[in-house]
Amino acid sequence: MYLLGYDIGSSSVKASLVNADTGKCISSAFFPKKEAAIMAVHSGWAEQDPQNWWENLKLSTRSVMVESGVKADEIAAVGISYQMHGLVCVDKNKEVLRPAIIWCDSRAVPYGQKAFEVLGEELCLSHLLNSPGNFTASKLAWIKANEPAIYEKIYKIMLPGDYIGMKLTGDTCTTVSGLSEGMFWDFRTNELAGFLLEYYGFDSSLIADIKPTFAEQGRVNAWAASELGLKEGIPVTYRAGDQPNNALSLNVFNPGEIASTAGTSGVVYGVNGEVNYDPKSRVNTFAHVNHSAEQTRLGVLLCINGTGILNSWVKQNVAPEGISYNDMNTLASQASIGSGGISVLPFGNGAERMLENKEIGCSIHGLNFNQHGKQHVIRAAQEGIVFSFKYGIDIMEQMGIPVQKIHAGHANMFLSPLFRETLAGVTGAVIELYDTDGSVGAAKGAGIGAGIYKDNNEAFATLEKLEIIEPDVIKREEYNDAYMRWKACLDAAMVR
Known part of the structure; x- marks a missing residue:
């Protein structure tokens, strides 16, 4: 069958x-x-x-x-x-x-x-x-x-x-x-x-x-x-x-669960268990696949335009010529958490809904010509992308979504250990990486709808979990300090 x-x-x-x-x-x-x-x-x-x-x-x-x-x-x-x-x-x-x-x-x-x-x-x-x-x-x-x-x-x-x-x-x-x-x-x-x-x-x-x-x-x-x-x-x-459907494909059905992608742009899709909205309309909210009059399940969708496109730009214009993404990640890991004080705002791909439709551009802050090298800039770019996710997740938490676990496909920015570890470290969420895609999810959704599977847990019991990234509690303060410095730069850019 x-x-x-x-x-x-x-x-x-x-x-x-x-x-x-x-x-x-x-x-x-x-x-x-x-x-x-x-x-x-x-x-x-x-x-x-x-x-x-x-x-x-x-x-x-x-x-x-x-x-x-x-x-x-x-x-x-x-x-x-x-x-x-x-x-x-x-x-x-x-x-x-x-x-x-x-x-x-x-x-x-x-x-x-x-x-x-x-x-x-x-x-x-x-x-x-x-x-x-x-x-x-x-x-x-x-x-x-x-x-x-x-x-x-x-x-x-x-x-x-x-x-x-x-x-x-x-x-x-x-x-x-x-x-x-x-x-x-x-x-x-x-x-x-x-x-x-x-x-x-x-x-x-x-x-x-x-x-x-x-x-x-x-x-x-x-x-x-x-x-x-x-x-x-x-x-x-x-x-x-x-x-x-991408959330369904990653078995994201309940409040506190997050589905995320990080390609050219990034998406954070969280499930909310109560009818709520962002008063600044910085996110979109739709009925999730398992929403009903008896059970509130809303999908809160955050889209970030400046994500993998920044990492690609850095590879082409900052990293040593001909370097692979894997080697670039290795080079970035030579810099410590916080990138030696550099903060990068990654919003160089147009206006951001998350920032109330403002177009603030991409900018680098704290660069010291005597202290910083390529590794610091490359790491700061990846941290800046992660921190934009954290900023959006904070909006979701204000709406009543307790972010505890992030499900993602093993692709794009999630291939970077530095990206994954920083995201887990700054949000405190466990990241689970899976091997799946949208058409496979739709097929399993059909199995649920036809009664072949009794529920989503049975449908996705065989979903292949490739890796689990736990937040490093010892380094949590370092991640938070770097994020707060980044957020201060963003706050200043927003009022200009």
Whole structure:
């Protein structure tokens, strides 16, 4: 018995087949092999043709089926992970009306900001837990204002994962988690955010049927089975946005647990057990995969633009030419905790939501030409990245999230022992590194939704834990002193 998971990204579509009994991934494939195109007709726009997602999903599916040798009737359930905050519009024939406006498209920012001002910050934050911002509802407002002829033809609006679910099953449905990421969900009343729909002039009939995240959401129909080489009738039993799904993939379900990634940019995703929000709107809050009216489980999402991109810049411009990342980490470890008094603010990749949308840039503080060498600057850069994570985690703790454990994939900045040890040391959290990815997580999510696994603990019992990093309590004061010095530099930069 096997589980099929899809991850619908903006760069590629990945499929993975997981053996339900062993929990092991037996085959994975992604298409296209070169990063998928994003259409940008105007500055700040970002669109993709949903049909291309489907075509790449077909290629990925056929590839894993051929490579694995698994028979179509051995697949028990399908799960979907997808790029968040996109907007797909279909007519009554379920045909796409225009290219999808995807997550990184910024055209709707003025619409969300105006809604935030007119409706009031208190109302939006206390009910939506976010500003309407540049999310799906605001993107729909842009279409209503600028493409009225298309808007009038809309039968249903969908997120990218909802669209793929419709292509698989013929049914249009969504989830509370999905609605919350689009700013369509009212957490105070546990229903559609009527006040925002009314403000924008949206009819609630545009919203697809609401299904649980873990439940049968339709079955693969005859047409899709023929397109994909699957068997008709396979249930689709899970869907979630990529960040909640990444947390699921790392078995992060409960308050105090954190999922983190640290690539070009960094993400800290923490689970909150109470309805709460940041009054400065420095983080985003959505319904987590296991949220329900009876059990509050909210995913608090912090994105830091200046993360691995700084480490990459240092490798290219500061470290000895031709050095590997491993050798660069070794060189950095020659400097002591605190980098001899150097502090680096890593925010050179645009405005930071965490810093109230200010763009303060990257800067180096405390550099002494007679005392410091490359090793100090390299270490200070990594410490600066870690300290930005710590700064965001402090915001989460102020919201009532007790950060005790950080789950992460063994990739990118988490490959650096110095990065991991500093993060554990300054936060006091245990770091656990795992071997997993989003499409594998979606497959296991499908197993939970289909009742093959009784809960997440059974689903992820075989999740391979590669390493555990415990905080060094003896060095905790040194890490804290370095962080407080860094934070003083940040506080000064914020008021300039």
